[in-house]
Amino acid sequence: MTAPSIKLQNVSLNMAGNQILDDVTCTLEAGRLHVLIGPNGAGKTSLLKTMLGLFPHQGNIGRAWPGKPVPAAYIPQQPRFDTVLPVTVRDYLIGCLSNRSLIFKPTKQQLKMIAPLLETVGLAGKEHLQLGKLSGGERQRLMFAQALSLNSPLWFLDEPTTGLDTQGIEFFTDFLARLKEEQKTLIMVHHDMEFVKSWADNILIIDGGLKSAGTPDEVFSGRTRQEAPVWTH
């Protein structure tokens, strides 16, 4: 097992005077697909961003890495780009791969990685398109390419199928099957309960905090654990 587990202890989030999350304590086991569900405005995206370190919070978030820590892959909810931004798909991916300013020349190895990445996510031939000209589904696919370029064992996916057409959803499910097979730690927000039922290993019900957790069987039969945030086999 090379993926990390994540432990949250008494995590709370308050923004602009609003208590978004209150006292979340749970352990997200390595190599599993954990899905956050709950009503609109419940705090699911906020919890994801808190785990990513993007929001200031109270409490502790620990990651147990079996190896050297690496950046997490992140598919944000409905990514947007400025329509006049003079950055192409190719520039963007080079920036992701090199982690340096675009004024530096990309290496041959980085350039070689662009075409296979775009091919994998179904964006072959789009490398010279400006980011602002990509459709919603294409932006989502580019996010997958960016996330893939990190080769991370830890993935955060916020409503990853938003904007994807039938073909895009097929691509996503194949992609997810591969990530699961490789035993990555996957943390996802999803609203489609049919999807959640068949794919999740662990479901966390969020509504201003962690309300309950359980396997799909437990959650959909109403046998959720009120205070059982730790995943059990």
Ligand SMILES: Nc1ncnc2c1ncn2[C@@H]1O[C@H](COP(=O)(O)OP(=O)(O)OP(=O)(O)O)[C@@H](O)[C@H]1O
């Ligand atoms: N940067 C912010 N500053 C202040 N409040 C915020 C901020 N980001 C989110 N919120 C508020 O936090 C609450 C939870 O938002 P969040 O996006 O986490 O909900 P969600 O469960 O992901 O909702 P949805 O299912 O609609 O995507 C909302 O009331 C939202 O307005």
